[in-house]
Amino acid sequence: MKLMALIEFTFREGLARKTIIGFAVISTFFLVIGIIAALLIPTVIETGNPQAGVTTIDITNNTQVIWQVQAALTGFINFAALVLSIFATASILPNTMEKGSIDLLLSKPVSRMEILLGKILGSLLIVVVNVAYFIVGMWLIVGLRTGEWNPSFLGVTISITYTYIVLFAPMLVIGIASHSSALTIIVLYVFIFLISPILESREAIIQLAQSDIAKTVLDTLYYILPKPDALGSVSYDLVMHQSLDWMPVWSSGLFAVAMYGLAAWQFRRKDF
């Protein structure tokens, strides 16, 4: 019951700080664009040239094309959802640790682990609600327009949430150590936009550098650190009904488990 109170409080805080509303407004904006696009784009497309004769493709009968569209959308959603979720939830723990509020929380018969768990689950709730809203909305638009109800597209909610859970772990560690939501956001964005893409294209770099040390370093980093890009590809494969590459899933998961452990250890022994 205390845990529920903590989760509810975290969600309310998200509402009060307008992060959830901001998130929802942006999602709604893109859903409206999706609706307009669905209305404007014809479902029957004519292709080919005059000599060969015109072939018409009816998208509604071509699930491959619809999946392609959904997969492309997935890439965009993955990107937008992560950027927004990190931004929306980076301040939750630093706010909790503010002088005068953490003292009060810790004086209650609630363990530090319960407090941390309440904050983690509260943040997760904020993200899941928003991501699910957007994905289900897009799924409805595509389904209503084309008659293709690809269930795998709904599964993207899970893969994006999973990526968020993985990235939230280092966010906690940085937040607890620095009390700074700005630093948390910066580090995460640098990781997602700079480090992760570099590691993703490490083969090319290794070929260029022609150095064994570079190879060892980059490979090690790649396998240790979480893989948001590769997890994005997992979402893509999911939508396209292709077989999934589980390596990024479990290796990112291992990283997350280690980071959650570290965060718990930090939070348990910290003086406030």
Next chain:
Amino acid sequence: MSIIHADRITKVFNPRGKGAVTALSELSLDVREGEIFGLLGPNGAGKTTFIKVLLEIVTATSGTAEMLGAPIGSAAAKARVGYLPENHKYPDFLTGAQVLRYFSKLGGLPSDKREARVADRLKLVGMEQWDKTKIRKYSKGMMQRIGLAQALINDPQLVILDEPTDGVDPLGRKEIRDMLQRLRDQGKTVFLNSHLLSEVELICDRVAILNKGRLIRMGTVKELTTQENTYRIGVRGEVTEELRLNWEATRVSVREENGELVCALPDVAALNAVIDQLRAAGLLITSVAEKRQSLEDMFIDVISREDAK
């Protein structure tokens, strides 16, 4: 029975860094059931740190403590404590009543008792008209009141208050003092931190004085303020060097203050001896008065003597 029992509590912040700070050193004290206990000391003395150790907001470097018969930090102990932190912040997006509801949940108050309790505590602190107003619109004094209501929400056995009258107007201070005395009358124990000595004097049964993390005095206000008899002697004429040397040799404490001599003496006989010496030296006595030390005088005296060491 001891409600708080602390045994040689030491707290060193950043022990390995260059900025190591010993906030508490070997602090031992007992707070008895049903008393108002005041922990006094200048800013930075370690008062807040002691409270934080009791609630495990910081972990003691060494030493042990018990609260309400349970080890500090245990849920059993915390469930029966109410706490008002210094510079407390409440979620400003909640109303006064919502804050109380939230903390009553965290404190484990059964839900069927919640609404009645929230209403009762709001009334107790005179905030019932403000229950539906967001905290962000509250003044400092109103925050302090809602803070007190929060500290009392789970009907605690022990109430710990860190600078409870800080930022409160004189009328509000009187109300807070009255409230603390009512709590004591109901058999609750109150532990408070303060640097406002004149107030503490009015309500505390016992006080401890902390300076630079060390306990330097503990006792009832009466014991601490009448340890020595102080007399003011008005004189006309110059105090000779010979007299001064004589006092120094016989360890009689005499100092000049606003043209009067202030003497700390064990009894009236010693006072008369000093008067005889003054007259023998040709000085005229214009007045003699017993000076009762206020807690504040004693405090300044003790701290400055301590710091001079």
